[in-house]
Amino acid sequence: MTEPLKTLILGSGPAGYTAAIYAARANLAPVLLTGRQPGGQLTITSEVENYPGFPEGVMGPEMMEKFRHQAARFGTQVLDEVGVAVDLKQRPFTVTSESGTVWKTQTLIVSTGASALYLGLPNEKALQGRGVSACATCDGFFFKNKVVYVVGGGDSACEEANFLTKYASKVFLVVRRDALRASKIMQDRALKNPKVEVLWNSNVTDVLDVSKGKVTGVELTGTLDGKKKQVPADGLFLAIGHQPNTQLFKGLLTMDDKGYIKTVPGKTATNIEGVFAAGDCQDSYYRQAVTAAGSGCMAAIEVERFLEGQGGH
C-alpha cells in the first residue's frame, strides 16, 4: 500500500492555492484537487483592483493562473479533479474523487469556497444560460445593445451592473430595499452611470418566457405595495450573495446555520483533528481574495505544526 499523503487540499481559489504554496515549501508534498471550477470564483470576476501587489489591477482568471503556477512551482500536484466522498472517521482520512481515485491523507485542508445564490424562481433554472446568469463577466458579451436586469444591492450587484453597461443599452438594478448594501465607491459608480437605473423596493418574482426558450421579460413586484408588473427584458443577472460549498461535509464538520464551516476562533482547525478549513467555505464575513489567501496560509502552517505534533513529517 502506498503511504498516505501528508496533506490533501480541496479547492483551487486563493485559499487552496496559498495553502498549497506554503505546504509545498514546507516539504509536505501536497496534492490539490481543483474542484469543478478551477481557480474558483475569481475566474468569473472581471478586474481585481484590491489585491495588494497589483497596483494597476489584474484580471481574475490571470491572477488564478499565477496562483496555480506558483503552487506547482514548489511541487504541489495540482489535479483537475472533484472530491465526491470523504471518510473522516479515522486517520488517515479517505477522499474519493469523481474519477474514482481514492486518496489517503493524514490531514485535509477544505477550501471549497462558495457559489452564487439564485432566487429560486420556478423558471430561473430552465432559462439559465438562455438569458439568466449569475456571472456578468462570463455572459455580458451576449447582451450587446440589450436590456438587462440585475438583482441585488451589494458590491457584486453594483459591479455587475457597471460591467454590463459596456454591452447593454440599459441596465436596471433591482433592489429589494430603499438602500444599497454596497461600499460607497461601488454605489457611486453605479448611481452615476447614465445607463444604470435603480428600481428601489422591488423584487424580480418571475422570469419569462420558458415557452420561447429564452428570457423575454421579468415580473417585478413592489416590496412595499405588492404591485406586480411584467416588463420586457433580454437578460436577468443575479448578484444576491453566495452559499458555501460544504455539502460534502454535512454531518461531519460543525457548521453554522448557513453551512459555513466553524473553525476554532483565530485558527483554521475544525471540530475534527487534522481537518482544517480556509477561505470562503468558512468565512461569511470578509469573503475577500486576500483574506482567503491569508487563511490558506494559516491552514498550511497549522497542518505543519499538527504533523510535527504527531511525531514529525
Ligand code: NDP
Ligand atoms: P452581499 O451579501 O454583500 O449582498 C447581497 C445583496 O443581495 C444585498 O443587497 C441583499 O439585499 C440582496 N439580496 C439577497 N437575497 C436577495 C433576494 N432573495 N432577493 C433580492 N435581493 C436579495 O453579496 P455580494 O455578492 O454583493 O458581496 C459579497 C462580498 O464580496 C461582500 O463582502 C462584498 O463587499 C465583496 N465584494 C467586493 C467587491 C469589490 O470590492 N470589488 C466586488 C464584489 C463583492 P439586502 O441588502 O436587503 O440584504
